[in-house]
Amino acid sequence: MKSEVARAAAWDCAVVGAGAAGLVAALFAARGGARTIVLEAKEKPGAKIRISGGGRCNVLPSVVELADFHTSGSTHALRNVFATWPLERVREFFEDELGLALYVEPDTGKVFPKSDDAGEVLERLLAALHGAGARLECGAKLARLERLDPAASDARATTEVAPGSRPRFRLSADDGREFLARTVILATGGLSVPKTGSDGHGLALARELGHALVPTHPALVPLFSADPRFAGLSGIALRVRLTAKRGDRELETRENDFLFTHKGFSGPVVLDLSRHVTAPDASGVRLCAHWLGEHRVDYDELLRRGGKKTVGGLLREELPRRLVAVLCARAGVDPERKASELSRERRQALLRELVDCELPLAGDDGYRTAEATAGGVALEELVTKSLESRRVPGLYLCGEIVDVVGRIGGFNFLWAWVSGRLAGRSAASASLLASES
Numbered sequence: 001m002k003s004e005v006a007r008a009a010a011w012d013c014a015v016v017g018a019g020a021a022g023l024v025a026a027l028f029a030a031r032g033g034a035r036t037i038v039l040e041a042k043e044k045p046g047a048k049i050r051i052s053g054g055g056r057c058n059v060l061p062s063v064v065e066l067a068d069f070h071t072s073g074s075t076h077a078l079r080n081v082f083a084t085w086p087l088e089r090v091r092e093f094f095e096d097e098l099g100l101a102l103y104v105e106p107d108t109g110k111v112f113p114k115s116d117d118a119g120e121v122l123e124r125l126l127a128a129l130h131g132a133g134a135r136l137e138c139g140a141k142l143a144r145l146e147r148l149d150p151a152a153s154d155a156r157a158t159t160e161v162a163p164g165s166r167p168r169f170r171l172s173a174d175d176g177r178e179f180l181a182r183t184v185i186l187a188t189g190g191l192s193v194p195k196t197g198s199d200g201h202g203l204a205l206a207r208e209l210g211h212a213l214v215p216t217h218p219a220l221v222p223l224f225s226a227d228p229r230f231a232g233l234s235g236i237a238l239r240v241r242l243t244a245k246r247g248d249r250e251l252e253t254r255e256n257d258f259l260f261t262h263k264g265f266s267g268p269v270v271l272d273l274s275r276h277v278t279a280p281d282a283s284g285v286r287l288c289a290h291w292l293g294e295h296r297v298d299y300d301e302l303l304r305r306g307g308k309k310t311v312g313g314l315l316r317e318e319l320p321r322r323l324v325a326v327l328c329a330r331a332g333v334d335p336e337r338k339a340s341e342l343s344r345e346r347r348q349a350l351l352r353e354l355v356d357c358e359l360p361l362a363g364d365d366g367y368r369t370a371e372a373t374a375g376g377v378a379l380e381e382l383v384t385k386s387l388e389s390r391r392v393p394g395l396y397l398c399g400e401i402v403d404v405v406g407r408i409g410g411f412n413f414l415w416a417w418v419s420g421r422l423a424g425r426s427a428a429s430a431s432l433l434a435s436e437s
């Protein structure tokens with residue numbers, strides 16, 4: 001073992017994971033003067049960047065506020081991290097420094113590359129990374145991360161380490177290769193879409209090193225319907241105000257596009273609120289829909305003043321025909337009945353279906369398709385001005401491995417870029433300080 005370590009290369013900074021967060025972390029570590037290596041488990045870097053935004057990569061949002069993110073930790077800490085790299089500066093970084101032309105999609109405010117090609121985002125990041133002198137090792141899955149005792153003989157055995165700048169970590173890849181580093185950045189992502197490489201292994205490593213984890217669960221995930229009548233509406237899209245409630249308490253309300261699928265419910269508004277019902281403590285949590293309709297009418301008034309018009313006729317002016325049929329059936333109302341003949345009780349039942357319709361849920365699509373992971377390494381485990389671990393000096397964490405999740409619209413990449421840059425800069429400063437001491 002000793003001889004293998006002696007042959008191992010020593011680095012100022014080793015970044016684990018060449019996803020969005022890891023690539024930016026490595027770029028800024030290298031720009032900060034640190035000799036930097038990136039270890040990536042897959043044969044190619046940035047798999048999730050490539051498939052993001054339907055192959056177009058929604059790089060950023062055009063507007064951001066703290067409410068676009070969720071963490072079980074301190075929102076104050078989160079604000080401090082985002083303050084290190086304001087949205088406009090991040091955009092300038094992509095446009096001016098990486099030369100990536102961007103545009104804002106008018107309807108959604110999402111920012112995409114002008115080429116509409118996620119591959120270009122990755123290529124520009126990789127070019128910058130190489131330009132900064134960082135090395136990328138693909139097919140190197142980190143199997144073990146050990147802290148080295150500075151006084152230990154095997155750490156000193158490394159001939160490539162300058163005096164006074166001993167490595168603090170030994171990283172062992174699953175193919176037997178070993179790397180020594182003064183600082184390590186864990187950017188291994190969460191659990192969503194594991195075929196892209198984020199299989200939760202990094203979370204297990206973080207736990208082994210003593211970090212508290214907030215329980216993980218799928219976020220931004222399509223939901224299944226328990227009522228086959230809804231599943232029969234596949235393909236219908238409409239504007240909905242969706243509220244997550246526990247009892248009568250509103251947890252979160254958002255208005256956006258809603259999509260019926262052959263299995264249930266999707267679309268941005270469903271994805272955004274899905275984490276409430278996938279959470280381990282989700283018992284008693286409901287998602288309730290207000291189907292907004294064409295003219296955003298007051299349905300109570302519409303039905304009261306409907307007179308001789310049929311209930312179905314009135315509602316079909318606002319909502320898709322097939323949805324009207326299902327809502328009437330669920331409320332026990334004959335759509336061909338005149339509005340004036342509706343009993344108070346039936347009108348109330350129908351109104352509930354129209355403005356406070358509890359979605360009948362039967363699970364979710366899981367990590368297979370979830371666009372993000374909620375939970376992860378607790379923010380409290382990190383020093384927020386540097387993203388250094390409070391448990392393991394010299395170790396930094398960024399991106400989806402941390403308990404921060406954004407909503408649909410470029411927010412998760414924004415977190416990856418901002419936290420990656422902060423971790424990279426901090427690790428570079430720390431490793432250079434160590435080499436001077």
Ligand SMILES: Cc1cc2nc3c(=O)[nH]c(=O)nc-3n(C[C@H](O)[C@H](O)[C@H](O)COP(=O)(O)OP(=O)(O)OC[C@H]3O[C@@H](n4cnc5c(N)ncnc54)[C@H](O)[C@@H]3O)c2cc1C
Pocket residue numbers: 016017018019020021022039040041042045046047048049051052053054057058059060140141142143187188189190192193196197198199201202369370371372398399400401409410411412413414416
């Ligand atoms: C289908 C899909 C579409 C999306 N579209 C968007 C979008 O348009 N806009 C947006 O903002 N967000 C989007 N997201 C979310 C966004 O992609 C993620 O939040 C973001 O990529 C997280 O970056 P990360 O670097 O933290 O993790 P990841 O991108 O998951 O990268 C982690 C990397 O670490 C590597 N790794 C893991 N374990 C090890 C190990 N032990 N050793 C070495 N390497 C390891 C993995 O192989 C992987 O390359 C999408 C997600 C999905 C699944």
